[in-house]
Amino acid sequence: MRCYCVAEFGEPLQRMERPTPQPKGTEVLVRVSHCGVCHTDVHLWHGYYDLGDGKKLELSGRGVKPPFTPGHEMFGEVVSVGPEAPESVIGRRGVVFPWVGCGNCAHCREGDDHLCATPRFLGVFSPGGYGDHVIVPSERHVVEMQGVDPALAATYACSGLTAFGALAKARPFGPDAPLVLIGAGGVGLTAVALLVAEGATGYTVVDIDDGKLSVARSLGAPATLNARAPDTNKQIASAGAPATVIDFVGSEETAAMALGVLRKGGTYIVVGLYGGALKIPLPSIPLRVLRIQGSYVGNLATFEELAALVSTGRVPAIPVERRAWHRCTETLEALEAGQVNGRVVLEIGEEQ
Ligand SMILES: [Zn+2]
Ligand SMILES: [Zn+2]
Structure with a gap:
């Protein structure tokens, strides 16, 4: 070989x-x-x-x-x-x-x-x-996986499963519990595709690359935001402070943004492995009743669930x-x- x-x-x-x-x-x-x-x-x-x-x-x-x-x-x-x-x-x-x-x-x-x-x-x-x-x-x-191009199918083993597993931890979400996705790379875009498949609304995709954000919109993301804008946190808050932020980047900058915008009782889900250290005043965790959770791929049963969903043909291709x-x-x-x-x-x- x-x-x-x-x-x-x-x-x-x-x-x-x-x-x-x-x-x-x-x-x-x-x-x-x-x-x-x-x-x-x-x-x-x-x-x-x-x-x-x-x-x-x-x-x-x-x-x-x-x-x-x-x-x-x-x-x-x-x-x-x-x-x-x-x-x-x-x-x-x-x-x-x-x-x-x-x-x-x-x-x-x-x-x-x-x-x-x-x-x-x-x-x-x-x-x-x-x-x-x-x-x-x-x-x-x-x-x-039925009816899926092999090259696309391959990506579900990691980016697909990672997105699917992180979204499961973010439920319930919707207009009353807004969700923010940070990062529109392979995993973030797959999360958008899965959200489109279920007809979800009430989420915003944030990235620093307009090209990636336009791909997210073309897949069906209802709202996108370039984090290079000076008033990003304000713009996110205008749609209602998020109940959950899923961070597909996992850098010090994205962590600071996520923890800055979450509402009380909110959940910060870290997925990306970009790197760095989390710096947050400890009293803000109890005072704001924050939850910080990691998410890493998923198990075989979850992957079989994902394969069944993808086989329905409802998930748009990234x-x-x-x-x-x-x-x-x-x-x-x-x-x-x-x-x-x-x-x-x-x-x-x-x-x-
Ligand atoms: Zn991977
Ligand atoms: Zn073991």
Whole structure:
């Protein structure tokens, strides 16, 4: 098999040849055809998260050590199965659910693999979809989506599930409980698409890029706002102070904006991993009865719910740009520079 690997943190990814793995037990082998490029891949490539105040969370201390193959938004086809997996799934085409846990801890036994303390997430702690073949723990982790283009389908494994999971935490919302979404990148736009699918109103999308905001409006977002405007907080407040802010960026600036506009009893949901530190006067948390909540992808049951929703055809497609496999490094650079509209999906296995 071939793959593009992070051979050294921050260096261009290297094309490598590896023996194609054989599935064991319940495992299945998937030939990957499409893989989305997520902002998390940028952090994996650099090898750290920014914790603010000059501190870093080094990923090498958490089991992410070069050389490794990133890519957790995978679409592909089951091409062989282990001795304990049903042969009937050979030929199944679907999205790979990558958020796999240890299988033994309390969270994993509850089906919440994404909360596992010793995860095996594909494309993070195990090889992912920047390679043309990937081992998946069982056929249950290859989820079909009806009538969805494979490149778009791939993005639901992370940006879709992340948006879906964050929106679930924000309910109920609507005109009496306004919702603000910060960030109209791949995840934020997918959140808009999901809100359009359910006919939601009473939410505003905030970003600093007019191009991204216009994509949000074209998907069906009822209101957008450029945060570079000097009176952003006032404009948000004019539509009613939000009950919930979902922050798909997760920077010090967006946190300050979110906590500045929330109404009493409001909830700040942090999704984005841009980085920095949260600075807030502690008395304001009890006095304003604020709730601060993190949201990170979701479990397999939630992903199956999302797949069922997407299969209805009601969720509008976010912009997806297909790129040749070997353009992975330049795509990571573009994503880091904020130059990607929607999602870039690599076409894996295409000859160059
Ligand atoms: Zn576990
Ligand atoms: Zn991701």
